[in-house]
Amino acid sequence: MAHHEGHDTMSEHDQSHLDIHHKIAHEKEFKQQIVSFAMMIFLTMIAFVAVASDAISDAFTVIFIMILAGIQLVFQLYMFMHLSHKGHQYPAWGIFFGVFVAGTCVVALMGMIW
Amino acid sequence: MKSNEAMTKLPANPERATLDGKNKFLGFWFFLGGETVLFASLFGVYLGLRNATNGGVTSNELFELPLVFIATMLLLTSSLTSVFATMALKTNHFKRMIGWFVVTGLLGLGFLGLEIYEFNHYVHEYGHTIKSSAWGSAFYTLVGTHGAHVFMGISWITLLIIRNLRRGMDLYTAPKFYLFALYWHFIDVVWIFIFTVVYLMGKVG
Numbered sequence: 001m002a003h004h005e006g007h008d009t010m011s012e013h014d015q016s017h018l019d020i021h022h023k024i025a026h027e028k029e030f031k032q033q034i035v036s037f038a039m040m041i042f043l044t045m046i047a048f049v050a051v052a053s054d055a056i057s058d059a060f061t062v063i064f065i066m067i068l069a070g071i072q073l074v075f076q077l078y079m080f081m082h083l084s085h086k087g088h089q090y091p092a093w094g095i096f097f098g099v100f101v102a103g104t105c106v107v108a109l110m111g112m113i114w
Numbered sequence: 115m116k117s118n119e120a121m122t123k124l125p126a127n128p129e130r131a132t133l134d135g136k137n138k139f140l141g142f143w144f145f146l147g148g149e150t151v152l153f154a155s156l157f158g159v160y161l162g163l164r165n166a167t168n169g170g171v172t173s174n175e176l177f178e179l180p181l182v183f184i185a186t187m188l189l190l191t192s193s194l195t196s197v198f199a200t201m202a203l204k205t206n207h208f209k210r211m212i213g214w215f216v217v218t219g220l221l222g223l224g225f226l227g228l229e230i231y232e233f234n235h236y237v238h239e240y241g242h243t244i245k246s247s248a249w250g251s252a253f254y255t256l257v258g259t260h261g262a263h264v265f266m267g268i269s270w271i272t273l274l275i276i277r278n279l280r281r282g283m284d285l286y287t288a289p290k291f292y293l294f295a296l297y298w299h300f301i302d303v304v305w306i307f308i309f310t311v312v313y314l315m316g317k318v319g
Contacts (some may be wrong), residue, residue, distance in 0.1 A: 022126060022211055028204055033201070037194045044190065044309075048183055051314045058318045069310040080197050081299045087130065091143035098147025102154030109158025 129292035168247035173316030192221035
């Protein structure tokens with residue numbers, strides 16, 4: 001019994017140590033998520049304003065809002081979907097192969113339809 | 115003490131702690147890769163046909179940016195609430211996670227309501243239907259497929275919550291909720307490109 005108790009105290013100690021470590025990591029991640037969200041709201045607003053105002057030429061606006069969408073894609077994948085975390089090598093391969101085929105598909109269809 | 119149930123017993127990544135969870139996690143990411151290609155085919159067709167209006171209303175005359183902006187904010191916020199839910203999942207706060215997923219589902223419902231209002235408005239006020247022009251077909255197929263995904267997501271999370279409410283958080287339920295959050299973020303990614311390519315580019319001309 002005494003042996004068991006001793007063992008439990010040890011693991012509890014380790015557990016609490018691990019918990020503090022996790023807690024700090026989670027708090028850091030929480031701040032990053034809030035910043036990502038604020039950035040995404042900001043980028044969305046810029047895109048809408050760029051289209052609503054006549055100050056910028058149409059051709060540049062299209063390129064500009066596509067770049068903003070691309071940045072938002074990176075925020076979603078790496079921050080919200082945790083692609084930057086450990087153990088995401090195969091998911092990254094899966095999704096980027098999809099994105100590659102998708103890009104080819106969009107260009108081909110755009111060019112082929114008259 | 116009860117509120118202090120956090121971070122006990124479950125490993126750091128409960129969604130990938132079992133072989134079942136690992137398989138679901140990997141399989142779901144590959145599925146999302148395939149979904150990307152599905153939407154790409156619809157985007158490609160839309161970009162090819164977006165000026166084929168058949169003499170009817172054009173995208174510049176049709177779209178109203180304030181409505182699209184509100185819809186975008188709803189979906190973007192729902193993406194954040196499902197991030198909160200995922201964080202609650204990882205720290206083993208079951209009730210908090212359910213709460214955030216309920217908020218996510220409600221925001222999704224709000225988005226879907228706006229989309230139904232929008233389509234109804236286009237059809238009855240402008241005569242812009244899936245049959246009126248090639249652009250109409252491309253528009254309703256692309257935006258409608260996304261809307262169907264939102265509907266699917268709302269149904270999914272509703273069933274997940276009802277089925278698992280009494281089970282609580284464990285290595286069996288964690289992967290289920292985690293995958294839903296991934297799916298919901300993916301829906302938001304697709305919407306980012308819809309509001310950019312369909313609505314904003316439609317206004318630019």
